[in-house]
Amino acid sequence: MAEAYLQVIAHYFVKPGNGDAIVKPLTELAAATRAEPKNLYYELFRSPLDPDHFVILEQYSSADGLAEHRETEHFQHLGFGTIIPLLDRREVASHMFPGDAA
Template identity: 50%
Template sequence: MSGTYFQVIAHYHVRDGEEGAVAGFLSELALASRTEPANLSYDYFQGVENPGHFVILERYKDEAGFAAHRESVHFQDIGFQQIIPRLERRRVESYEGADVA
């Protein structure tokens, strides 16, 4: 049996000197996000050659699950209030995927 899911790939480019703070906040955000009912996975990676570049891979049961994530208290408090102000820029892409049985 196969099903579809909603994949989000975010690229965060951090202001100089904010790499450590953003890494810490992403750790908190990942832990909280993984408890959401519609979340299938939440991982993030920090660039080796460019430590100011973070890639976040998020997977939800559907687009509504991602919308609920964006409205969650932890995303509002950590994402909007703590992480986003420390970024130079960000790019968020979304895709629909299918699991293969």
Template identity: 45%
Template sequence: MTSTFNVVARYRTKPGNTEEVLKHLRNMAAETRNEPGNISYEFFRGVEDDRKIVILESYNTADDFELHRQTQHFLKIGATHIIPELESRTVSTYVTANSPAEAP
């Protein structure tokens, strides 16, 4: 049985910075989706509170996620342009067991 390494990041932007953060997240998503170990990278803006953003990422392994955190786009876009514009940030990780596909 294989597994998938999942990341859930919850951001709350500083007042007036949400659009700028979303612009940088679009660039981050495009770059991250091209990483060999990335399965998916999606982000969503809150409806009730439009300063809240949730990011859902999936990687083949925890090592792939660690490699992601060392990429130039993470260091440039994430660490330089996104994280400083946040009021709060939490990152949680989860493992999903992938069952083999059942025959019909």
């Protein structure tokens, strides 16, 4: 029986010409996030057509996993402190996967 989990899909649109500047902090954030207790999956992808567009796929073992992730020291420092200031915009959608019905 599959367990319920939170799926997050984030689109990061970097200020023009700054795509290369966030690769290293995004990679560091990914590594730190994968070590979080409620994180099940974290991968990032860069568009081959637009080097300033990134997609991040995340899964957490519970609905509060994303909120807890946003409170971590690494997200506060890398996310809010380094990455987000370089973005034109970000679009984040969260969806619960209910798991198998009992």
